[in-house]
Amino acid sequence: MAGMRADGVGQTAHCRGVRRGQPATIAAAAVFAGMLWLAPSPVPAGLALAQPVEAAPVAGAPYVPTPWPVVRAMLELARVGETDFVVDLGSGDGRVVIEAARSRGARGLGVEIDPELVQASTDEARQLGLGARAVFERRDLFETDLSPATVVTLYLLPRLLMELQPRLARLRPGTRIVSHDFRLGDWKPDATVKVDVPDRAFGPPFSTVYLWVVPAYVHGSWEGSVADRGRSERFRADLRQDYQALSGNLRVGARSGPLDRAAIAGDQVSFSARLDGPGGPVRHSFEGRSVAGELVGQWSVELAGRAAGPAAGASSQAVTTVATTARRADPPAVPGRRP
Numbered sequence: 001m002a003g004m005r006a007d008g009v010g011q012t013a014h015c016r017g018v019r020r021g022q023p024a025t026i027a028a029a030a031v032f033a034g035m036l037w038l039a040p041s042p043v044p045a046g047l048a049l050a051q052p053v054e055a056a057p058v059a060g061a062p063y064v065p066t067p068w069p070v071v072r073a074m075l076e077l078a079r080v081g082e083t084d085f086v087v088d089l090g091s092g093d094g095r096v097v098i099e100a101a102r103s104r105g106a107r108g109l110g111v112e113i114d115p116e117l118v119q120a121s122t123d124e125a126r127q128l129g130l131g132a133r134a135v136f137e138r139r140d141l142f143e144t145d146l147s148p149a150t151v152v153t154l155y156l157l158p159r160l161l162m163e164l165q166p167r168l169a170r171l172r173p174g175t176r177i178v179s180h181d182f183r184l185g186d187w188k189p190d191a192t193v194k195v196d197v198p199d200r201a202f203g204p205p206f207s208t209v210y211l212w213v214v215p216a217y218v219h220g221s222w223e224g225s226v227a228d229r230g231r232s233e234r235f236r237a238d239l240r241q242d243y244q245a246l247s248g249n250l251r252v253g254a255r256s257g258p259l260d261r262a263a264i265a266g267d268q269v270s271f272s273a274r275l276d277g278p279g280g281p282v283r284h285s286f287e288g289r290s291v292a293g294e295l296v297g298q299w300s301v302e303l304a305g306r307a308a309g310p311a312a313g314a315s316s317q318a319v320t321t322v323a324t325t326a327r328r329a330d331p332p333a334v335p336g337r338r339p
């Protein structure tokens with residue numbers, strides 16, 4: 001097998017019936033490019049397989065390698081480093097996992113349905129002395145255990161991504177998912193970058209790389225107690241979560257109101273509400289993490305706006321910040337659009 005270089009020179013076509021040095025499959029590339037132009041419209045079921053993809057191996061996505069600048073952009077966007085375990089679903093010639101090991105010191109697994117591509121990837125990793133850190137297995141990506149992954153990389157057709165999306169959204173909070181050119185259904189990406197690919201044979205002269213960070217699942221009601229100006233008060237946070245978008249309502253003692261700030265990023269959770277009541281409005285804020293089914297962090301209580309009593313005239317005054325743990329008031333609901 002010809003050597004695989006990070007600059008793409010010597011790129012080898014591994015698909016059956018395709019001459020070495022040519023794009024992996026012209027027809028397959030055209031399918032992917034066609035999908036690109038169709039996006040974001042829903043892709044009619046079966047469209048990909050209806051195309052004449054001569055050299056497509058077995059399953060639902062043809063082999064089209066990610067261009068090298070895009071591979072590097074994917075690893076950069078996911079901030080892949082030495083502690084990461086990268087899983088490439090449908091790994092083709094293994095370039096994403098090999099590059100993650102070669103240039104970033106990560107470990108990884110590529111799963112690929114085509115045995116020739118698996119063999120070629122394994123040979124390449126060994127030749128580069130990366131055989132222990134870049135491993136390839138012939139396997140259906142839908143039957144792959146994703147639990148060891150800290151980063152999942154994808155270059156698959158939209159209908160496969162739609163099928164995978166619920167599993168990906170349930171991965172360990174903080175797991176990064178990067179996809180080349182195609183989005184994960186209606187899950188809004190956390191970041192998007194465009195990468196110039198001027199010599200692309202089909203479609204636009206650029207690729208798009210999307211990043212999602214799996215959020216913890218905090219949808220539901222949480223209860224605990226907090227010290228509010230010397231008094232212990234019970235609180236209840238009713239959180240509504242739509243992927244990484246968070247909203248809801250907070251009650252502390254007799255005060256209650258909507259959250260006006262709420263965010264979730266991986267396992268980091270924060271929310272805040274300005275609650276009216278006797279003595280003037282008070283801002284309650286939580287900042288912490290979702291850990292083993294609890295919300296653990298710091299709770300701040302702040303007199304907000306013009307307050308009565310000793311704090312009269314103050315526009316905003318920090319009063320207390322205390323460690324707090326919130327526990328679920330109810331078992332997590334059967335997740336519908338859970339992240």
Ligand SMILES: C[S@@+](CC[C@H](N)C(=O)[O-])C[C@H]1O[C@@H](n2cnc3c(N)ncnc32)[C@H](O)[C@@H]1O
Pocket residue numbers: 057058059060061062063064065066088089090091092093094095096111112113114117139140141142154155156180
């Ligand atoms: C577009 S290529 C991407 C290759 C590589 N990830 C990259 O970015 O260069 C998609 C790959 O997925 C593989 N594939 C398709 N369906 C699969 C499945 N069900 N299980 C494992 N691999 C699959 C194809 O054989 C093909 O090599």
